[in-house]
Amino acid sequence: MKLYIGAACSGQTELxxxxxxxxxxxxxxxxxxxxxxxxxxxxxLRELMLAGKSAEDYTRRLIAENPDAVVxxxxxxxxxxxxxxxxxxxxEGTGRALxxxxxxxxxxxxxxxxxxxxxx
Numbered sequence: 001m002k003l004y005i006g007a008a009c010s011g012q013t014e015l016x017x018x019x020x021x022x023x024x025x026x027x028x029x030x031x032x033x034x035x036x037x038x039x040x041x042x043x044x045l046r047e048l049m050l051a052g053k054s055a056e057d058y059t060r061r062l063i064a065e066n067p068d069a070v071v072x073x074x075x076x077x078x079x080x081x082x083x084x085x086x087x088x089x090x091x092e093g094t095g096r097a098l099x100x101x102x103x104x105x106x107x108x109x110x111x112x113x114x115x116x117x118x119x120x
Contacts, residue, residue, distance in 0.1 A: 001063065003105040004072045004116070005098065011114030013039050013072050019109075019116070024072045029058060033065045041073035041101075042094050049086075055093035059100045071101055 024039035108120035
């Protein structure tokens with residue numbers, strides 16, 4: 001697995017496509033389990049969590065069923081803490097899911113302004 005993370009609109013999707021030759025696409029929970037490259041993983045987790053499902057449980061399933069995927073995710077836990085309880089849970093769930101992905105990924109790239117910094 002290769003993981004690309006960064007702030008919104010930092011170019012992680014484009015860099016992932018350029019470096020891997022795979023174009024990340026927006027996926028549902030089911031299609032992500034067999035996709036070559038998953039875009040907007042944070043939004044996929046949001047939909048799962050809105051449906052009452054666990055971001056960590058799903059991420060474990062993704063790791064087990066699609067270990068060679070390229071995953072692109074915005075870092076959403078930085079900045080102001082939201083007042084809305086769900087928004088806080090979503091940020092925490094996404095952060096924990098990214099920790100799982102990073103621990104299993106062969107490479108993790110943090111993207112700043114379209115430039116990648118390999119952190120693992």
